[in-house]
Amino acid sequence: MSKSIFTAPHFNDEAAAFAYVEARLWANGRVCPKCGVVDRSGPLSGKDDRIGLYKCYACRKKFTVKVGTIFEDSHVAMRDWLVAIQLICSSKKGISANQLHRTLSVTLKTAWFMGHRIREAMRDGGLEPMGGEGQTVEADETFIGRKQGEPVRAGGHHKMAVLTLVERGGSARSFHIDGATVASIAPLVRDNLAREAHLMTDEAAHYTRLGREFADHSTVDHGRDEYGYIDRKTGFNANTNTAEGYYSIFKRGMKGVYQHCQEKHLHRYLAEFDFRYSNRVKLGVDDVARADRALKGVVGKRLTYQTIN
Numbered sequence: 001m002s003k004s005i006f007t008a009p010h011f012n013d014e015a016a017a018f019a020y021v022e023a024r025l026w027a028n029g030r031v032c033p034k035c036g037v038v039d040r041s042g043p044l045s046g047k048d049d050r051i052g053l054y055k056c057y058a059c060r061k062k063f064t065v066k067v068g069t070i071f072e073d074s075h076v077a078m079r080d081w082l083v084a085i086q087l088i089c090s091s092k093k094g095i096s097a098n099q100l101h102r103t104l105s106v107t108l109k110t111a112w113f114m115g116h117r118i119r120e121a122m123r124d125g126g127l128e129p130m131g132g133e134g135q136t137v138e139a140d141e142t143f144i145g146r147k148q149g150e151p152v153r154a155g156g157h158h159k160m161a162v163l164t165l166v167e168r169g170g171s172a173r174s175f176h177i178d179g180a181t182v183a184s185i186a187p188l189v190r191d192n193l194a195r196e197a198h199l200m201t202d203e204a205a206h207y208t209r210l211g212r213e214f215a216d217h218s219t220v221d222h223g224r225d226e227y228g229y230i231d232r233k234t235g236f237n238a239n240t241n242t243a244e245g246y247y248s249i250f251k252r253g254m255k256g257v258y259q260h261c262q263e264k265h266l267h268r269y270l271a272e273f274d275f276r277y278s279n280r281v282k283l284g285v286d287d288v289a290r291a292d293r294a295l296k297g298v299v300g301k302r303l304t305y306q307t308i309n
C-alpha cells in the first residue's frame with residue numbers, strides 16, 4: 001500500500017516544516033525581510049531560540065521565514081499550515097472551516113481565518129492576457145448566494161454576480177461583478193484577454209460590441225443550441241461547455257462545502273476555485289505540486305483579522 005502523503009516529515013515535525021517552507025521561499029538565497037540582503041544571516045540555535053530564527057549580519061535584526069507572509073502573527077504551527085494548504089489544494093470542491101477545525105484541532109475561528117489566508121495565497125492576480133492566436137477563451141456569468149440585505153426576488157437580482165473567463169485547455173479567471181452589464185463586464189474582458197483570442201460567449205447583448213474587438217467572436221443561444229454547434233465553415237466548436245464545467249465545480253463547492261459566503265469574501269473563494277482549476281492534473285500539476293505553488297504565493301499576502309473583516 002502506498003503511504004499517505006501526510007506521513008511526510010514536514011506535516012508532522014515543526015523543524016522539518018520550517019525547512020520545507022524555507023527551501024521553497026528562499027530557493028534563491030535566504031532574504032532578510034528587514035533590509036533585503038541575501039545570504040548574509042545565520043541561524044540562532046540557542047535553547048531559548050524559536051525554530052527557524054535567523055539573525056541578519058547586515059542589519060542585526062532577527063527574522064524567520066514567516067515574516068511578510070500569511071503565516072506572520074499566527075500561532076498555528078507551521079506543520080498545521082502545511083496540512084491545511086495540502087487539504088485545500090487537493091480537495092476539488094474546497095474544504096470547510098469546520099472540517100479544518102476538526103482535522104487540525106484548532107478553534108473554528110482560527111480555521112476560518114487560515115482558510116481565508118490560504119485563499120489569499122492562491123490569488124495570483126494574473127497580469128498576462130489570456131488566450132493567444134488560435135486560442136479560445138469562453139466568457140460566461142453565473143449568479144450565486146445572496147447579496148447582503150437584498151430581498152429575494154424573481155430574476156435573481158438578489159444574487160451575487162460572477163464573471164469567469166476560461167481558456168480552453170488552460171486557466172480560469174473569475175471576478176465578482178456588480179451585475180451582468182456591459183459596464184461591469186467589458187473592462188474586465190478587455191484587460192484580461194489578448195486581442196488575438198477567439199472569444200466564445202452566449203448571445204447576451206453585453207458581448208455584441210465587445211466581441212468585435214477580438215480576432216473572432218462566436219456565440220451560442222442557450223435556448224436553441226443546448227449543446228452548442230459546429231461551425232461548418234471553420235469546424236469550430238461553438239459552445240460554452242468549458243465555462244459551464246468550471247461553474248459546476250464552483251457551485252457544488254459553494255453550496256455543498258462553504259454554504260454561506262458573504263459578498264466581501266466572494267473574491268477569495270473565486271481565487272481558490274480558479275487556482276485549483278488553473279493548476280489541475282490535466283495541465284500536469286499534481287496535488288503536491290499544486291500545494292507547493294500555493295505555498296509560493298504566501299509571500300506579501302499579509303491579512304489580519306481586521307483587514308479580512
Ligand SMILES: [Zn+2]
Pocket residue numbers: 032033034035036037056057058059060061
Ligand atoms: Zn537585514
